[in-house]
Amino acid sequence: MDVTINVNGTDYIRDIEPRMLLVHFIREELGLRGTHWGCDTSNCGTCVVWVDDEPVKSCTMLAVMADGHRVKTVEGLEGPDGLDPIQQGFIECHGLQCGFCTPGMMMTGRWLIDKNPDISEEEIREGISGQICRCTGYKNIVEAIRWAAEHPKGSEVTA
Amino acid sequence: MQTPAPVDYARATSVDHALQLLEQHGEDARVIAGGHSLIPMMRLRIASPTTLIDLNDLDELKGIRVEGNEIVIGAMTRHAEVLDSAILAEHYPIFREAEKLIADPVVRNRGTVGGSMCQADPSEDLSAVGSALGGTVVIRSKSGSRTVPIREFHFGPYMTQVADGEILTEVRFPIRPGAGSAYEKVERRVGDWPVASAGVFVVVRDGVVSDCGIGLTAVGAEHFSAPGAEEFLVGKAPTEENLAQAAAIAADSCSPVSDQRGPADYKKHLAQELTLRALRRAVAASQGA
């Protein structure tokens, strides 16, 4: 079945099987390996991407369901002026160790701050509660998202 | 790696179109809403529909509104919208309390009210909310709409009144001035399905309970409800003793099974304790209203 899916601003036209999960479309059809795929049970959240501006577990959506929609992956975070503050935050606060959960955490983190620029630690913890990190104990992830909230896009970013 | 079996896909542009597609694709066609129960089942090949009919474009099935003295929730309304709804927060805080504990924020962006009702998982949280509040479910087929009382909608695990060729379009709840409501859930970890949950509404008038509803999930309550406990409580003063007695009757009417979420006797204990806690808070809210 022919689909046109806009990923990170580019329209991709592909002929795919309707049973293909969105995560596999992104990784295998488009070769965008930034989005990870971890659990097969909709629990880990490393596969989170945005569909039309909202985070979604891409292992629990068929690619055909995204036909005609916009998808944003971790590769789409970086802008012409460099890293997105959410990416910078993970660097500043050592928000990752192995990095497996990181793409999903960043996509949800960016959404949380867009919705609520003054987000509290508790709200961040609730916001990422559908995503699992086996390494960090979450503390630095929460701090990284807080850091990004305090350094909005366009403000001076320390390199 | 789990992959669904091969399947065809069609996107509906209206409810009528969806009904036509259902007819055209035969009895093994299934509608797909948020997909957050159906796709996991397709990955495990517990479900292998031949065709999926996608309802996600149907704006006519989305949203929460007041109509006369009823609240109407469209089948394609997402959990996230239920959680944030000012209308529901005003009339029935039970929705917000339940939704905060259903899955996680990302899953709540996709999962829908209609999907939850139709999935009919014996641990579905919204089924307990629905049973507590009573109300009706509207089901549409090519020959028209029919209305089914919520407590007759489910007739067993994963079984509902929705027949082949039919779609659930909305759920309707009566507005009850002065009602208090509350939801209590115990889960093994954040975002998990309940070990047990209880939801209630209570109207206290002139010092007695004039109306109440009790819903339970994951504990083998028939139709997710506890009518014996409601009967006991109506007409009585909402004293701690009466609430405790009602909670005991509710728990007695449940038949939980032991599974990986916990042993049956523990679940029965939870059914009693969570019903009691929800009743206490709903009574206080009604008295404060």
Ligand SMILES: Cc1cc2nc3c(=O)[nH]c(=O)nc-3n(C[C@H](O)[C@H](O)[C@H](O)COP(=O)(O)OP(=O)(O)OC[C@H]3O[C@@H](n4cnc5c(N)ncnc54)[C@H](O)[C@@H]3O)c2cc1C
């Ligand atoms: C990680 C995770 C955690 C979860 N935790 C919880 C929890 O704690 N508590 C809880 O209650 N739920 C939980 N859920 C389930 C979640 O609420 C689902 O979204 C919901 O059960 C199904 O809604 P859906 O829109 O995704 O339905 P779908 O998966 O699209 O559909 C489910 C079934 O309903 C049918 N259907 C859907 N819409 C209609 C309609 N309008 N008319 C007729 N048939 C229809 C479909 O054909 C299918 O058979 C969880 C899910 C996940 C993935």
Ligand code: FES
């Ligand atoms: S791979 Fe999607 S939730 Fe784990």
Ligand code: FES
């Ligand atoms: S950094 Fe390793 S899983 Fe999160």
